Amino acid sequence: MASRMVPKVNSKQGGSPCQEKQVVLLSPLGRMEISGCDKGVHEIKLPKPSLPPPGRAEPLVACEVCEGAEELPEPLQQCTAWLRAYFCEPASTGTLPLPALHHPLLLRDSFTRQVLWTLLNDVKFGEAVSYKQLADLAGNGRAARAVGGAMRSNPIPIIIPCHRVIRSSGDSGNYGGGRPMKEWLLCHERLQKEKLAQGGGCSPAPAHNHGSSA
Incomplete structure (x- = not known):
């Protein structure tokens, strides 16, 4: 179910500042x-x-x-x-098209950018990978710890699905929005994938109230 359309990254440097x-x-x-x-x-x-x-x-x-x-x-x-x-x-x-992304972390060449891009392209809706597996996919199997750092740095969560990266033990691990949120997202995707495989309707997983941003 994940979109196959790769979002654009605007790599132009200089010029007028962003009108955010x-x-x-x-x-x-x-x-x-x-x-x-x-x-x-x-x-x-x-x-x-x-x-x-x-x-x-x-x-x-x-x-x-x-x-x-x-x-x-x-x-x-x-x-x-x-x-x-x-x-x-x-x-x-x-x-649906994924939006263009314009965060500095995604504009400069780095292993973090490579990891985030690999995650976006290769780990689909309803799937999960370990930090070690994602390091392998990104081209450096010894960099599992660096993958963890990349997940913490992810500026575009959910679209770049860092919630799909879990520990080798199967434990969900940490998440910027908190572990309950990560487990909700994983459960939401798993249930929807199962329903679609069975030809069922599209009824999203029940939600917890995780509060509001300041």
């Missing part, structure tokens, strides 16, 4: 803050980590833009459309 815009997407995980310009997405900020409420998870909330919806540059429009599809209609992400 921001938009807030109210997702099943909470408020996601997305920033970018007409050259590409700069960053996706996940909700702050919090523990899920006791008992059963809450029903899925609507996934919609709640702030900054007017006059968004195309990359932010594409980003919010892709994220809404990811949460609510995962099967449709394969027909």
